[in-house]
Amino acid sequence: MTIRPLMGLFLGSALAAFSSVAWAEDVTVSFLTHWPPETVAKLEAAAATYAKDHPGVKVEVRAVPFGDLLTTLRSQAGQSGGPTITGIYDLWLPELARDKLVNAAPEANATDVTTNWPKGVATAASVGGTVYGYPNEIDVYALNYNKKLFEEAGIQEAPKTWDEFYAAAEKLTNKDKGQQGFGMINSWAAGVVHPFASLLASNGGALVVDGKPQLDSDNAKATFELYEKLIQSGASVATMGTADANTTGPFLDNFVSGKTGMIIMANWWESALKAGMGDRFADIATAPIPVGPKGDGPHSISYSWMTVVSDGASDAEKKAAWDFLAWFNGPTSGENGASAMGDLLQSMGILPSRTSDVAAFSERLKTPFLAGYVSALSEARPFPTVLGGQEFTESLQGHIEAVQFGKETAAEAAAGAQADAAAILEKAAQ
Amino acid sequence: MSGFRKSMVAMLAPSLGLIAIFILVPIALTVWLAFTKWSAQTPFSTATFIGLDNFREIFGTGSVGRDFKGALANTALYSLMSIALILPLSVLFGMLIHQADLRGANILRTILFATYMVPMIAVALVFSKLYSPSEGPINQILGWVGIGPLPWLSSPDTALVSVVLLNVWQQVGYFTILIIAGLTQIPQSIYEAAKMDGARGPALFGFITLPLLKRTLLFSAVIALINAVQVFEPVALVTQGGPVGSTNVMTYHIRRVGIERAQGGLGSAMSVTLLLALVVTVTAVFALARREDRR
Numbered sequence: 001m002t003i004r005p006l007m008g009l010f011l012g013s014a015l016a017a018f019s020s021v022a023w024a025e026d027v028t029v030s031f032l033t034h035w036p037p038e039t040v041a042k043l044e045a046a047a048a049t050y051a052k053d054h055p056g057v058k059v060e061v062r063a064v065p066f067g068d069l070l071t072t073l074r075s076q077a078g079q080s081g082g083p084t085i086t087g088i089y090d091l092w093l094p095e096l097a098r099d100k101l102v103n104a105a106p107e108a109n110a111t112d113v114t115t116n117w118p119k120g121v122a123t124a125a126s127v128g129g130t131v132y133g134y135p136n137e138i139d140v141y142a143l144n145y146n147k148k149l150f151e152e153a154g155i156q157e158a159p160k161t162w163d164e165f166y167a168a169a170e171k172l173t174n175k176d177k178g179q180q181g182f183g184m185i186n187s188w189a190a191g192v193v194h195p196f197a198s199l200l201a202s203n204g205g206a207l208v209v210d211g212k213p214q215l216d217s218d219n220a221k222a223t224f225e226l227y228e229k230l231i232q233s234g235a236s237v238a239t240m241g242t243a244d245a246n247t248t249g250p251f252l253d254n255f256v257s258g259k260t261g262m263i264i265m266a267n268w269w270e271s272a273l274k275a276g277m278g279d280r281f282a283d284i285a286t287a288p289i290p291v292g293p294k295g296d297g298p299h300s301i302s303y304s305w306m307t308v309v310s311d312g313a314s315d316a317e318k319k320a321a322w323d324f325l326a327w328f329n330g331p332t333s334g335e336n337g338a339s340a341m342g343d344l345l346q347s348m349g350i351l352p353s354r355t356s357d358v359a360a361f362s363e364r365l366k367t368p369f370l371a372g373y374v375s376a377l378s379e380a381r382p383f384p385t386v387l388g389g390q391e392f393t394e395s396l397q398g399h400i401e402a403v404q405f406g407k408e409t410a411a412e413a414a415a416g417a418q419a420d421a422a423a424i425l426e427k428a429a430q
Numbered sequence: 431m432s433g434f435r436k437s438m439v440a441m442l443a444p445s446l447g448l449i450a451i452f453i454l455v456p457i458a459l460t461v462w463l464a465f466t467k468w469s470a471q472t473p474f475s476t477a478t479f480i481g482l483d484n485f486r487e488i489f490g491t492g493s494v495g496r497d498f499k500g501a502l503a504n505t506a507l508y509s510l511m512s513i514a515l516i517l518p519l520s521v522l523f524g525m526l527i528h529q530a531d532l533r534g535a536n537i538l539r540t541i542l543f544a545t546y547m548v549p550m551i552a553v554a555l556v557f558s559k560l561y562s563p564s565e566g567p568i569n570q571i572l573g574w575v576g577i578g579p580l581p582w583l584s585s586p587d588t589a590l591v592s593v594v595l596l597n598v599w600q601q602v603g604y605f606t607i608l609i610i611a612g613l614t615q616i617p618q619s620i621y622e623a624a625k626m627d628g629a630r631g632p633a634l635f636g637f638i639t640l641p642l643l644k645r646t647l648l649f650s651a652v653i654a655l656i657n658a659v660q661v662f663e664p665v666a667l668v669t670q671g672g673p674v675g676s677t678n679v680m681t682y683h684i685r686r687v688g689i690e691r692a693q694g695g696l697g698s699a700m701s702v703t704l705l706l707a708l709v710v711t712v713t714a715v716f717a718l719a720r721r722e723d724r725r
Contacts, residue, residue, distance in 0.1 A: 071685065077471075098469075099471035100471075186673040187673050238673070239584040242584040242672070242673060253562065253564060254564060391691050398493075401675075423493065424493065
């Protein structure tokens with residue numbers, strides 16, 4: 001026996017070992033999210049489970065505050081070290097697709113989305129019929145109220161109309177205790193605009209119809225007037241509604257500490273409320289959005305989130321990212337037929353959107369808090385996802401806050417918001 | 431070219447080259463982009479020349495112009511208030527610490543400078559809790575003496591001042607050290623001569639200390655101005671420019687327009703305007719100081 005076969009065997013083994021090591025570190029997929037640390041830990045656990053069967057792929061999670069999410073995506077997407085997967089708000093998708101920052105889903109993934117998600121949700125994850133991401137959470141708004149404060153104020157049930165809502169807000173107000181009837185948010189664009197839009201929808205109106213803003217309609221004017229009336233009567237105190245970049249701050253503090261009787265908030269706040277209130281979370285109940293004089297029933301606005309893949313990532317990263325997302329959102333990654341994403345969303349009190357997840361969590365979704373949101377889904381109005389949507393939202397936020405702080409009257413706000421929105425949407429469409 | 435000149439050019443070329451690449455080129459690029467319509471997410475080649483349209487828009491009456499002018503005014507107000515508080519306080523603390531017979535001067539100096547070493551991100555987060563209207567300790571303390579509660583960051587009337595106070599708390603130690611350095615440059619013999627002529631406390635301060643500290647104060651004012659114009663973290667972390675845009679300062683607004691909305695041309699026009707405003711202000715301050723010197 002000569003040394004040559006042994007050398008060959010040695011080299012062959014070494015190459016195999018080397019290639020196995022190299023394969024193990026082959027592709028790194030970074031996942032950018034705004035989720036809190038406990039949810040990030042769950043995502044990392046899911047990534048570790050995935051890695052067991054996919055030794056060539058490593059999924060790294062990066063978390064930033066919600067306020068920094070879009071900026072981080074826009075400034076780092078496609079660059080070395082930039083995020084491969086990002087969780088985004090559907091409002092941002094049209095511009096991200098226009099700027100070619102997000103990768104169109106491969107056919108198999110696109111079919112997965114259109115087959116396994118409700119049509120409206122799949123549409124929100126698409127631009128011009130092209131699917132760009134895996135939808136995950138869907139959010140709607142409802143009236144949250146403190147049952148204990150209602151009892152103290154002698155209010156029997158949740159308000160159903162604007163008149164009952166205003167009356168309840170006045171009864172709940174106790175200036176000596178520093179207690180306000182209804183809490184309005186400021187300093188957080190979506191937090192300001194979504195409750196307003198839900199009240200507007202429940203008064204028969206809409207923010208945008210056929211690409212044109214409708215902020216000076218009678219329905220919208222009445223919504224601005226409701227805000228003005230609540231502020232002027234002292235039933236809402238604007239300075240109690242500030243939010244910070246993490247969507248916490250005095251607005252949350254005042255509701256969890258029982259200084260705010262009612263708020264209009266989304267279902268995903270359940271985890272924040274539970275964390276802030278502990279056992280007192282049992283005092284919180286959910287009811288439909290009060291209906292305005294021109295409304296035909298309670299209508300929340302709805303919006304969804306999705307995970308998209310950066311178009312600037314390498315082909316190997318994109319392939320690995322789509323494969324991970326298919327698994328992560330698929331029915332085999334979680335427990336009892338749910339997806340791992342569904343498990344994770346449920347841990348935050350967020351409604352999943354995949355049809356099989358909704359079935360898997362049907363019992364969980366019957367809790368008193370979440371049931372109110374689930375019932376709002378069928379009559380919800382999607383928040384308009386248009387080019388210039390973020391600027392439109394921030395502009396409207398400015399006018400709503402101006403009413404809250406007495407800087408504009410309801411009429412001035414309606415006229416100003418309409419003029420600004422028309423200019424913004426027209427420019428964005430060019 | 432003489433041998434001396436050649437060697438001079440050869441020695442300066444590396445440093446000047448780096449300055450050109452990392453400072454002059456980005457500035458020139460920003461100026462060029464200010465005259466274009468460009469999405470910040472697309473290559474520079476997609477930028478189309480639109481002349482002065484961006485500048486017309488940011489100084490116009492639409493929402494873009496209103497927000498920009500509001501941010502410019504907020505930045506100017508923030509800078510003025512910061513300088514107006516930082517300089518007198520740093521002179522006061524500097525005078526106190528500079529007294530040779532003050533016990534614990536070194537400890538006081540360390541404590542004052544320590545605030546400057548704390549990262550702004552930590553300062554901003556702590557102050558957001560301190561300022562909490564209902565549960566914040568500042569309002570609780572003020573409540574003991576019958577004041578408040580004050581809304582601090584939660585009202586458009588007080589939010590900017592609250593951010594200024596946060597900035598002053600962090601920066602005053604640094605400027606105190608600068609003032610102390612300036613005070614040590616004033617010869618004791620001048621004070622001794624003035625005392626022999628009968629000058630005492632306020633007169634010594636007004637006729638000797640302040641005039642001889644002028645260059646240090648000028649330098650401090652310019653640095654404080656540049657620092658103030660660059661304020662970003664407390665706004666991004668705590669107020670998000672609100673309420674009602676009352677803390678929407680230029681750096682935060684440019685980031686929102688140029689990056690978040692990807693309107694790179696508009697963002698560049700805003701950056702160029704801010705740069706020009708800063709250059710004009712600093713030049714005016716120095717020109718004023720030179721005129722005073724000639725007198």
